[in-house]
Amino acid sequence: MIKRHGSSVFYESERRMGKNRNPALFLLLTLFFALITASFGRYGFFAMLPLAAYPIYLCVLAGIGAGRMFFRLLPLSFFVFFIGVWNIFFDQAEISVFGLTLSAGWLSFATIMLKFLLASCSVIAMISLTGFDSLCRSLSLLGLPQMLINLLFLFYRYINLITAEARNIIRARLFRGGKISLPQSGNILGPLVLRCFARSRRIHEALGCRGYRDVIYCEKDTMLSCDFSDKIFGAAWGFFFIALRFNLVSIISNLVLRCVIE
Amino acid sequence: MHMADALVSPLIGGTFWIAGSYITVKAAQRIKEDREDARDVLMGVLAAFVFAGQMINFSIPGTGSSGHIGGGLLLAILLGRERAFLSMLIILSVQALVFADGGLLALGCNVFNLGFLPCYVAYPFIYKLLTASASKRSVFTAALLASVAALEMGAFFVVLQTCFSGITLIPFSLFTLLMLPIHFAIALVEGVCTALIVLYIYANEPMLLARPCEAVRPGNSLLRRTAALFVVATLLIGGLLSWHASSLPDGLEWALERVVTEGATPAAQDFSHSLSEIIQERTAFLPDYSLSVEEKDVGRLGTSVSGVVGSVITLLLASELAVFFGRRHSRR
Numbered sequence: 001m002i003k004r005h006g007s008s009v010f011y012e013s014e015r016r017m018g019k020n021r022n023p024a025l026f027l028l029l030t031l032f033f034a035l036i037t038a039s040f041g042r043y044g045f046f047a048m049l050p051l052a053a054y055p056i057y058l059c060v061l062a063g064i065g066a067g068r069m070f071f072r073l074l075p076l077s078f079f080v081f082f083i084g085v086w087n088i089f090f091d092q093a094e095i096s097v098f099g100l101t102l103s104a105g106w107l108s109f110a111t112i113m114l115k116f117l118l119a120s121c122s123v124i125a126m127i128s129l130t131g132f133d134s135l136c137r138s139l140s141l142l143g144l145p146q147m148l149i150n151l152l153f154l155f156y157r158y159i160n161l162i163t164a165e166a167r168n169i170i171r172a173r174l175f176r177g178g179k180i181s182l183p184q185s186g187n188i189l190g191p192l193v194l195r196c197f198a199r200s201r202r203i204h205e206a207l208g209c210r211g212y213r214d215v216i217y218c219e220k221d222t223m224l225s226c227d228f229s230d231k232i233f234g235a236a237w238g239f240f241f242i243a244l245r246f247n248l249v250s251i252i253s254n255l256v257l258r259c260v261i262e
Numbered sequence: 263m264h265m266a267d268a269l270v271s272p273l274i275g276g277t278f279w280i281a282g283s284y285i286t287v288k289a290a291q292r293i294k295e296d297r298e299d300a301r302d303v304l305m306g307v308l309a310a311f312v313f314a315g316q317m318i319n320f321s322i323p324g325t326g327s328s329g330h331i332g333g334g335l336l337l338a339i340l341l342g343r344e345r346a347f348l349s350m351l352i353i354l355s356v357q358a359l360v361f362a363d364g365g366l367l368a369l370g371c372n373v374f375n376l377g378f379l380p381c382y383v384a385y386p387f388i389y390k391l392l393t394a395s396a397s398k399r400s401v402f403t404a405a406l407l408a409s410v411a412a413l414e415m416g417a418f419f420v421v422l423q424t425c426f427s428g429i430t431l432i433p434f435s436l437f438t439l440l441m442l443p444i445h446f447a448i449a450l451v452e453g454v455c456t457a458l459i460v461l462y463i464y465a466n467e468p469m470l471l472a473r474p475c476e477a478v479r480p481g482n483s484l485l486r487r488t489a490a491l492f493v494v495a496t497l498l499i500g501g502l503l504s505w506h507a508s509s510l511p512d513g514l515e516w517a518l519e520r521v522v523t524e525g526a527t528p529a530a531q532d533f534s535h536s537l538s539e540i541i542q543e544r545t546a547f548l549p550d551y552s553l554s555v556e557e558k559d560v561g562r563l564g565t566s567v568s569g570v571v572g573s574v575i576t577l578l579l580a581s582e583l584a585v586f587f588g589r590r591h592s593r594r
Binding site: 191 | 268271306310356360365455
């Protein structure tokens, strides 16, 4: 029995919820999902739609609402939109859907935006579900160098540190009546870098005093375990993605139409 | 300038992933050999510094898009190219994982554009060559030129990766004309910022810029090896994808393939487009399933309806199952 937080019962109940499956499993699944999503053709909009089940599942599990997801994705969508929208003008082939003749450009544009939605939603939901720290710890499963994992782990914490230092410098400058302009930016950025250096050294020494020896403490049994249910979980989703990529939708649609026609 | 998963094909994404992994392993090995612990301490915090800098977006007029600094060159100047590359990898991974900026599949492309090009091309071949005299003016000029070169190369590679992926139909020349001038402006800002920071550190703590280890090995055989790896990876992935080759298009483009009107001309058929299309079209696994409905029975309208109906039914089924299991688990 794997123990965590001092209580195996607590850990087991969390694990059953699916919230505490091996984070590396979710990462691999999401990467595979991104690969499958990207492999669809330019006009695969309708064939890709069922793939939405995976991000929906993750969102339900992580408890992320549609509104929150929308506002997370909105600023990211501009670049994809800007590039994809050109298809409307350059893809002039005609297609008919429900008897209506449409420009293929609209369909290919919609496909790009759907790909963006699927890939981004799955990543955001995945990280909400697994947590960044757990993901970092379990990355050693995938063979990442320990130094890289340490760096990833510490970097995430340093972001707040940098923001706080920058805020202090800017506030001090404004209180003294100084302006913040491009010619003076060197006098702000330079001290910021040096202060960050100094602080990072202090943090590193403090970590060393507390027993840190360039290895992040990791409950190996907990993080590296991938039990039978995990394997079934991963295999089921993997099979679903592959089935969708290779004709599942058209088989179902033909089944339905055959029933209707005959 | 982050590539998104939506714009990358598996071939391009996979190739750059392999190349990125190779450079990462090599960089990690080299750092182990260096044993310059003082710089390892700085890696995390400097990466966070550049990350925070990337959060500051410049709006690009007329495009609805925005740009931000890359920071790869600054990291390379302060940390050396290997540590800078790994720091950029960390930054881009966090952006892809936590903020969904870029994407997992496109991570390899982003690492190449924003990490490899500034650290392994612009830094040794432009910055280091121009700063041989180490005067203030030469540092400023070198930082500016190297930043511009790195970002312009990165932007050009975004264009190449997008066009070779064949997802969009924006013409290569137009896309290049749009991307390069925009990134030239961003690169100027980045170049000035990089130069100012480097000059400040040069004046106050010049020891931070001294790197004895790199002077020992100026050779850059990694470039050649990476180029060779690209070719091998492309052939390998292309070969694997076309292994399941079939004479019929796979069942996923069926909705369009069958309903595109006879007379309609396919859009731009440049080399990259046709290459990716051939690979994508030749991945059918179950090309001739026994349940297919004869086209004469259903007709063109029916076929398009079948596509829509099939997708919606499968989505509903899958979503219902997903929501059901999700809620069931949550109740527990």
